[in-house]
Amino acid sequence: MAGIIAIYIYGRENSRLFHAVNPEELGNVCDIEMFVFCSLDIVDEKVVKSNEMYLGQLFTDQRYKSFGFVTNTGVKIVLVVDFLNSTLKDQDVRSIFKRFHVFYCKTISNPFYTIGSPLHSRWLDDGCKEIFAKSE
Amino acid sequence: MSKNAKQNLADSKKMSAELFCLTYGSLVTELLRDYEDPKEVTMQLDKMGFNMGTRLADDFLAKNSNVPRCTDCRQIAEVLCKNAIPCYLGTTANSSNWVGGDREFTIVIENNPLNELVQVPPNLLAAGLSYSQVIAGAIRGALEAVHFKVYATAMENGANTEIRIRFDSVLKDNLPAGEDD
Numbered sequence: 001m002a003g004i005i006a007i008y009i010y011g012r013e014n015s016r017l018f019h020a021v022n023p024e025e026l027g028n029v030c031d032i033e034m035f036v037f038c039s040l041d042i043v044d045e046k047v048v049k050s051n052e053m054y055l056g057q058l059f060t061d062q063r064y065k066s067f068g069f070v071t072n073t074g075v076k077i078v079l080v081v082d083f084l085n086s087t088l089k090d091q092d093v094r095s096i097f098k099r100f101h102v103f104y105c106k107t108i109s110n111p112f113y114t115i116g117s118p119l120h121s122r123w124l125d126d127g128c129k130e131i132f133a134k135s136e
Numbered sequence: 137m138s139k140n141a142k143q144n145l146a147d148s149k150k151m152s153a154e155l156f157c158l159t160y161g162s163l164v165t166e167l168l169r170d171y172e173d174p175k176e177v178t179m180q181l182d183k184m185g186f187n188m189g190t191r192l193a194d195d196f197l198a199k200n201s202n203v204p205r206c207t208d209c210r211q212i213a214e215v216l217c218k219n220a221i222p223c224y225l226g227t228t229a230n231s232s233n234w235v236g237g238d239r240e241f242t243i244v245i246e247n248n249p250l251n252e253l254v255q256v257p258p259n260l261l262a263a264g265l266s267y268s269q270v271i272a273g274a275i276r277g278a279l280e281a282v283h284f285k286v287y288a289t290a291m292e293n294g295a296n297t298e299i300r301i302r303f304d305s306v307l308k309d310n311l312p313a314g315e316d317d
Binding site for chain 1: 157158161162165253254257
């Protein structure tokens, strides 16, 4: 797995719950966020037609491409990948989403977490470290 | 543990660890909201544990008839680690860190089911909240029911929970347990 740029988690009303950007790409956070906002619009379009949680590729420009995942409770996960990346297969993206869905569930099961506030947990942090480490 | 007791354990109704963890978590957060002082919450958890412990002591001795009579702290620790904690928490524990002529020791509970999904915020920890104090309280209560007076405190250490137990005295009189809290 290479070239994973960032992962974002949004709530039902598009409030941002979690974000993590690959440390190498910290200089381009503005561009990446703009790109993610564009992708979120496409999530809304695709979610009506889709019959599973994984939405596939959402959007692409000259630098990035994004993949989407919407849980049944309306939580959106957007994964941003380098445009030139061709090693990341559909199956890998699915497994990343599935893992982060589990991390999300674990995090909100923490009794000290209030629903709707930003997510902080060691599971998400470790998961991010892992996918960004693999992308080096 | 005898074969019979093992069978009893397997037959007894199981509860989902997640449900248990969430129930206990919401109990603690509700207490925090009511008392507003983490130290007070720790005390309340200890008291709840104590009351559970005084009841569990008899239950435990009834289920595990082969538990020997304990004469020193090492035996107490062994029964707690080998019999009591696996029986009620379904996880393993070890005793270590003996100081003060075997009067003080630590029980390390691995993968404590109470805080499987829990991350206690550091500010609450600093303010004196001890999340798993109910276990420490239960141990204190159970030992008091069999006439050992101990002090117990719980500390989180990563995925493990450490229960520090200090032996105080053997209660000579036959006061019924639970009358002096």
